[in-house]
Amino acid sequence: MSTSISNRLVGAASALACLLPATLFAAGWVASVDQQQGLPMLQNSGLEAFSSGFVFWGENWKWARTATEFSIAGPNTDYVVSGKNENLNLDLSLRVGKPSNHQLTWDIDLVAQRTAPNAIGGGVAYYLNVGQFRSQLGEPELLPDNRGWAWGKAGGTRLEMRFDPAPASVYFEQGGKGEIRVFFYSGQVPQGKRHYKATLALSDDIALRPTIDERFGLDKQDEWPTDVLNWNASPVDLSFLNEKEKPAGKHGFLRAVGENLVFEDGTAVRFWGTNLTASALFGTPRESVKQQARRLSELGFNLVRFHHHDSAWVDPNIFGSQKLPNTQKLSEEMLNRLDWWIKCLKDEGIYVWLDLTVGRKFKPGDDIDGFEEISAGKPSGELKGYNYVNASIQEAMKRFNEAYVNRKNAYTEVRYKDEPAIAAMLINNENDITSHFGNWLLPNKNVPKHAAWYMAAAASFAAKHGLPKDKTWRSWEPGPSKLFLNDLEQRFNSDMIANLRSEGVKVPIVTTSTWGTNPLSSLPALTVGDMIDVHAYGGTGELEKSPLTGPTLVDWLAAARVAGKPLTITEWNVERFPVPDRGTVPLYIAASAALQGWNALMQYAYAQVPLNTEGRPSNWHAFNDPALLATMPAAALLYRRGDVREWGRTIAFAPSTEQLFDQSISPSNSAALRTAVEKGRLIIALPQTKELPWLKKSPVPSGATVVTDPNLPLLPNNATEATSDSGEVRRNWDSGTLTINTALSQAAMGWIGGRKVSLADVDISALTRNATVAVQSLTDNPIRNSTKILISLGARSVPMVGDHMPFHSEPVRGQISVRAPAGLKLYAQVRSAEVSPYKYSKGGMAPQEREVPVSFKDGRYLINLERDWGTYWLLLKQ
Secondary structure (H helix, E strand, C coil): CCCCECCCCCHHHHHHHHHCCCCCCCCCEEEEECCCCCCEEEEECCEEEEEEEEEEECHHHCECCCEEEEEEEECCCEEEEEEEECCCCEEEEEEEEEEECCEEEEEEEEEECCCECCCCEEEEEEEECHHHHHHHHCCCEECHHHCEEEEECCCCCEEEEEEECCCCEEEEHHHCCCEEEEEEEECCECCEEEEEEEEEEECCCCEECCCHHHHHCCCCHHHCCCCCCCCCCCCCCCHHHCHHHCCCCCCCCEEEECCEEEECCCCECCEEEEEEECHHHHCCCHHHHHHHHHHHHHCCCCEEEEECCCCCCCCCECCECCCCCCCCCCCHHHHHHHHHHHHHHHHCCCEEEEEEECCCEECHHHCCCCHHHHHCCCCCEECCCHHHCCHHHHHHHHHHHHHHHCCECCCCCCEHHHCCCEEEEEEECCCCCCCCHHHHHCHHHCCHHHHHHHHHHHHHHHHHHCCCHHHHCCCCCCCHHHHHHHHHHHHHHHHHHHHHHHCCCCCCEECCEECCCCCHHHCHHHHHCCCEEEEEEECCCHHHCCCCCCCCHHHHHHCCCECCCCEEEEEEEECCCCCCCHHHHHHHHHHHHHHHCCCEEEEEEEECCCCCCCCCCCCCCHHHCHHHHHHHHHHHHHHHHCCCCCCCCEEEECCCHHHHHHCCCCCCCCHHHHHHHCCCEEEECCCCECCECCCCCCCCCCCCEEECCCCCCCCCCCCCEEECCCCCEEEECCCCEEEEECCCEEEEEECCCCCEEECCCEEEEECCCCEEEEEEECCCCCHHHCCEEEEEEECCEEEECCCEEEEEECCCCEEEEEECCCCCEEEEEECCCCCCCEEEECCEEEEEEEEECCEEECCEEEEEECHHHCCCEEEEEC
16 A cells, blocks of 8 residues: 655654654664554564554455555654545544654544444554564563553563553454454444544663655655656666577576576576566567567566466466366466467567466365365365375366476477476475465364374374474474474475476476575475575665664575575565665665575566556556666676676585574574675575485585574674675665675665765765665776766655556766766666657667766766756766
8 A cells, every 4th residue: 555645844853854864773673653554663673573554344354445645744753644445434534743752642533424334344453573573572462451452571672552542452363463453443333433542652772763754855756757767668778688698598498507507508697587477477468568578678687487377366367267167277368478478588588487386276166175174165265285285286286287388389389398498487486384384284274184184294204203293293383393394395396396397397496485584494395496496575774784683685585595506586575665765676686696696586576467558556566666677777787797796705504403493593583694694605504304314415615614503693793884705795784875896887875865985986976865876887898998888876766646657756866977988978868758758779669868968077977967857877878
């Protein structure tokens, strides 16, 4: 849900916000107000402890959306929220105050225009990261008489959320401690008014932080340019990176060789990719597919993952209409549309990653054993988790796989299994039982058949290996259960891999991904695949997260790198949309991937809507997002060209069998993992384990530093920055900045406003508080000798009210000095009313180039960035 953000500067609050150091509240415990809905959230060193949101339901739990608008109202950090729930005819208003440095208050007024007699009701849901913070805060508790809730320990870090008068109900959702619901209405929404006063009291060690807009600058966003990006054209042309690869597959099938990816002819490859999902696959017209394939190449991509092709919420999907009684047959029409995508991408030198199962739901006509359990009375049933014990689900998945990989492309006349332009296949998206879906099989989950299969398998494993029977089935606990769950998961995957190989699949196969804060104990089962895949999502302020106290997005990715295996990343992104500094993330990811030697990276997602219109702003639509695409080409160029050198130092985290399975080790609680990423190339060395004879001991390279204590930081306790051993990449979490300083790529990003950044050939003096400036040679020569130089800029982009186009994009202001040969001119890649907006070029759409002023003195070009240029991309060239 998105809101409009008022930009009024009122009184002392705004003046104070402008004077606050940008990263003053980056570390430690901080509470703030979410400027989407005006509700509280709490973080510790960038890691979310809890967030909150409005939740309302009509009759029969029909979701009732509340649209909100947030504004800064006045002095003393007052905020105002107005909201409307059209389904329930309910108006909502909040006024948020700050009576002290450790207290926030909400005056909540609710007005129901008429009675909704059978509505479930609703109010606010608080989402608590209990698993992550249990050791620091203990268990959350409900206050007596429905007065609210509290979390924390007496005399330590603690918060209390209290309501007056008492709401209709306050309870833990589904009996767990991870979600608390405070309902203002329960059972009905009666006509009339209600008022509540809510108070959040914080212990002294929790600081209050300004809202995102106060930190980033309270500009008049409605005055920012709206025509920075054309959704159907690339602002730059990096298709030369793919020129030698056309058509994709010319080097033969991809192979996983040790930790590397190489083609059959020995050509090594790095993949910079993205995701095409759902209706983008099936609803994009033929000519638009061809055009977007060209655009993807120009943006620098050489890999596209097909995702959500089978998901039940996509209509039509790979099976055709959702009205069909079963999912037994693949739709010829929908396959034809995938064929055309593959053909067009292949022609542009872009490879395809095929997912096999993502979001398929079975129907009664699928004849699944135990269907009534997995459907729970609904028209369809989820397969996640259940597939590991249900033979009929396994057979259904095999039938799908066999039909899919044997598909003969209508345009290339090559079967998918024989197509070298298809780089890899993934058996099962985000479906592990080692951490997530094992709990779905337990005896108390009302799935007696599946629970019986599960319990029998657990008992057999316990007896075979002499493990305690009463511990082996307890999926939520570390210990014997993690041995059993890994074995159960690998048995399924080994069988699926054997079936795919018997069908003639030649490319690397991935089982599922490590994702969603999985601990290291989820890795062993993944090793039966050819590559290890990982998903990770960060948030606002990734660059300012200290490795000494909390994980970054990069830490989660790095902790999946099993020694001796290639690492692929099929999903990376930041949320909740629109993250204001998301434009800094592509280069952060690209530089980290180059340093760590990762093999393939796929941003999630390019689009999930038909690519024949501009669509709507979304976290899953990079194609129309000026903030993400501002620096995406720069990141592609840096990573694919190898501008940043890999770490010369390898750090192997080598847990014992007892550590790996008896502890829940992850970047969230391991200082060793987080700090190792800042000191060298991190690999995870898995131990040989007698209960898992299929698990091979990971090879540790000669000369690697071996670390066994997960709690041992590899940085001093007062460290504020880290620099790669080549000196090319430096991250300072104290200032929230990252710099890249190589011969071909030089960049600075994060809180660079008001600082002068001096790199080898580039000086940057930005006025915009949080921004990205990247300068790169587009030739084989270093920047100082190059005759064609790309300058990429990035800052905030915010959508219109209600997540509507267009985006308003913050201009990057300041000055750049670039050392380069004499005789170059500066051109802005523009889309303005002064010229014909876009023209066809090389079969695609290209932006017009408009010459803009630049001065040259003492071998350097001085570029004054102007607000009215309306672009994030400049070219300095002959």
